[in-house]
Amino acid sequence: MATRLTTLLVGACLMGACAPPPADPDAMPASYREVQVRQLEAQRNLLVSMIDSMPADLFRDRATESQRDFAGQIWHAAGAVTGIAGGMVLEVEVPLSRDTTETLASPDALRAWVNQAYDWSIEQLRGQSDASRMEMMDFFGQEIPRWQAWDEIHQHTLWTAGQIVANFRKHGMAPPPFAFF
Secondary structure, three states, X not given: OHHHHHHHXXXXXXXXXXXXXXXXXXXXXXXHHHHHHHHHHHHHHHHHHHHHHOOHHHOOOOOOOOOOOHHXXXXXXXXXXXXHHHHHHHOOXXXXXXXXXXXXXXXXXXXXXXXXXXXXHHHHHHHOOHHHHHOEXXXXXXXXXXXXXXXXXXXXXXXXXXXXXXXXXXXXXXXXXOOOO
16 A cells, blocks of 8 residues: 555656655545546546547447447546446435437537536545545455545546547547646
């Protein structure tokens, strides 16, 4: 856990939220919440830029047979944010529709859904109590503090977005540029 905490704190320093390591290895400075909010905003911006960069007629195209199509990958990335944040971290029902029929039908609908998912998730993160952030939870069979699950969500989104790059490459297109800030 100490190695993971060191990695997170170094990442936080790179994002402008340096803080000395806490005495308790499971604790996280309150300022780190804003780093996590910025991570969610960066994820949203990346997914929206992918939507805006892909021609609508390729939204249902798959890079490989076993992969979700482009729109499905975007939906999955944003849906996992709300699903994990609501269902696992906060243990609340997510008030957003999970119906893909309309959401995947157009760039505008997919973009709107991604924005709704991130608006809701950021609101939940900002409203999560400090006590809740420190509670331990079962995260796919591993006990972690609830604050750390937000970082795991970030990793999942970036991993999924990396797979989406193949959709652009398949058609000889450059993916949208990656932005750190």
